[in-house]
Amino acid sequence: MNEEIEQDWLDRRLQEAALYIQDDGFTARVLQQLPTPRPAGQFLRPFILVGMSALASSLTYVLSDGGRFILVEMFRLTTIPTLWVVAFALASGMLVMAGGIFAAMSKTSHLQS
């Protein structure tokens, strides 16, 4: 019985000792740190983009006579001299390689810093 009274006494004192802490701008500081909420309707964004792309593709297909210009350009490509094709392939390969080396170097320097 005495034990229980002592426990109650201690719990009461502990609860009384927990003073209420005034906000003093704490909530405002927390709210400032929160990530910006997504604007309403943002979930529609991917659907709009896909829809517009599909519409643009369909229009292009219809207006270009069923994509006939692609066949024409492909045919023209086959008439280009072989030396030009080799030079173009070499230049493209070197450009891609340079891009890869630049990306690797910038990543390494970022990790080192």
Place this chain on the structure above:
Amino acid sequence: MELTDAGLVARVLVDDDQHAFGELVRRHQSSVRGLLRQLTRGDLALADDLAQDAFVRAYKNIRSFRGEAKFSTWLYRIAYNCFRGDARRRKELVGINEEQWQAEQDPQTVDPGLRHDLMHALSLLPLHERSAVLLCCQNGLSHDEAARVLDIPLGTVKTNVLRGREKLKKTLAVWASK
């Protein structure tokens, strides 16, 4: 009519309503900051930084709150994890500086007044007992809820509360007899 915590959480989840979250912060800031102040032994600036961090984490992870426990219990758990993470970083967890700190404290030099004595006695408790006593005796959590917050077995919480209480009673024996 005032919304319940669950109602406010639902608003945050559905509408990403930051005003609703602000209301939750206003409701719980005192208890969370109070708990962290006790855990950090009165380091007000650190406690407030940790409390801010805890609330921001709570907002970011609010989808993981499933309503199985009270919102306050879930919040205490985040706050306690923030404190533990910070203590680890500062290498101040039990067994390193904790014991040294306790050795440096002279129980004879208690401040006048029960509140001061109580706070001093609390700060003398080891971290695991202090946390358990604060959660169960001061913040009114059940042993089961405290076990969830502290992520330790129920039996360990009971033992820690019992030992912590015994030590507090011993230190405050003079006040209890008044």
